[in-house]
Amino acid sequence: MHIQETCPDPQHVRLICQAAQLVLESGGETYRVEETAMRMANGLGLDDVDIVAFPTSIFVSVGGVARIRRITHRGTNTARLARINDVSRKVERGLLDADAAEAELRAIADDPGLGQRTLIVAYGVSAASFTLVFGSNPPTLLLTLVIGMLVQAVQPLFSHMAMGSLFFNFSGGLLTAALAQLGALCLSGIHVNAAIVGGIMPMLTGLLMTTAVRDTMYGDLISGIARAVEALLLAGSTALGVYAGLKFAVLLGGMLL
Amino acid sequence: MSELLRQILIHSIGSFGGTLGYAFLLNVPLSTVLPASLTGLLGYVLYEVLVNLLGQGVMSSYFLSTVVITVICETAARVMRMPSTIFLLTALVPLVPGYTFYCAMLAMVQNDGAAVASYGLQAVQIVAAIAVGAAVTSVLFRMLTMRRKAR
Numbered sequence: 001m002h003i004q005e006t007c008p009d010p011q012h013v014r015l016i017c018q019a020a021q022l023v024l025e026s027g028g029e030t031y032r033v034e035e036t037a038m039r040m041a042n043g044l045g046l047d048d049v050d051i052v053a054f055p056t057s058i059f060v061s062v063g064g065v066a067r068i069r070r071i072t073h074r075g076t077n078t079a080r081l082a083r084i085n086d087v088s089r090k091v092e093r094g095l096l097d098a099d100a101a102e103a104e105l106r107a108i109a110d111d112p113g114l115g116q117r118t119l120i121v122a123y124g125v126s127a128a129s130f131t132l133v134f135g136s137n138p139p140t141l142l143l144t145l146v147i148g149m150l151v152q153a154v155q156p157l158f159s160h161m162a163m164g165s166l167f168f169n170f171s172g173g174l175l176t177a178a179l180a181q182l183g184a185l186c187l188s189g190i191h192v193n194a195a196i197v198g199g200i201m202p203m204l205t206g207l208l209m210t211t212a213v214r215d216t217m218y219g220d221l222i223s224g225i226a227r228a229v230e231a232l233l234l235a236g237s238t239a240l241g242v243y244a245g246l247k248f249a250v251l252l253g254g255m256l257l
Numbered sequence: 258m259s260e261l262l263r264q265i266l267i268h269s270i271g272s273f274g275g276t277l278g279y280a281f282l283l284n285v286p287l288s289t290v291l292p293a294s295l296t297g298l299l300g301y302v303l304y305e306v307l308v309n310l311l312g313q314g315v316m317s318s319y320f321l322s323t324v325v326i327t328v329i330c331e332t333a334a335r336v337m338r339m340p341s342t343i344f345l346l347t348a349l350v351p352l353v354p355g356y357t358f359y360c361a362m363l364a365m366v367q368n369d370g371a372a373v374a375s376y377g378l379q380a381v382q383i384v385a386a387i388a389v390g391a392a393v394t395s396v397l398f399r400m401l402t403m404r405r406k407a408r
Contacts, residue, residue, distance in 0.1 A: 085339070129270070130355070197359045239358070
């Protein structure tokens, strides 16, 4: 124990970093990142632990040893959040030792999650269902289902980029607005407005704003501001995409609305 | 009246399906898909009832239904031992002001500056109402349960 205080086990430090990084990359709030790390540190019997997390980086210091992790990819993967939560609670209660926890965390990091096919169907269903809220009819429902699936189908093109979600939102808005109007041109009885709104609903990020405000309420001012800016940028890129798509229809020959 | 009920029924199917699909996009744990979608449905119907039947203002309806959703989500999270973020991120999605946002874009294409400003401002207000409603409620909820645990 005494030895550990002067020089912490590198594996323990690595574990804490890994858990914190995974939480942040999966869309957890800043307080959750810090809470998870502290919980694991308690379970591993480390004291003198401090952690600072921002949306783009994590700083961990354990008994004089400091680690920095750079976060480049941020997404939302809630199944991951739940599993890491589970692991950290088990470690805290002493149900998992460091080796088992490390294996568990690696398995979580390597788990690809749902396949692209499922996501395509999910996006289509979500978009089509939302049209019902905005005044839909059967042809609009089907058209939006197809548009939604197409929007998600191009997503892998942007997934490797830093801030790829900006391009995804732009292309999503563009595709939705342009295809909905093309659809209305070819088919009769399409409610263009409902189709476009339904199509962009799953990518609007009013919810990132919620995370931003939660971070701010917990006193993580810098994270709160960074997340608010991210939410605004994403909403702005969707807006630009929709604007471009609507303009495209104007260029094609008059508004079809 | 029956017209309104029919509308609410269709909207609730829409918000349920929309939340369900969105839950898969966020890769939520399978056991939480149904509870989260039902909460999304309930929140949206509550909003419609507040606006249409009880004649509340738009902002206060958004705020109140967000508060109710957040309380349900935080409770569900504790019952199911899951991070509350999972429930919140999914169940709030039908309330996101997509339509207002789109109206602002449409007005921009039609060169109607006044309408852009008015719709845009309205969308910002709604997002603020949702964000503040959810954040304040969940922080308060957490403080209350934390204190009970500490005793």
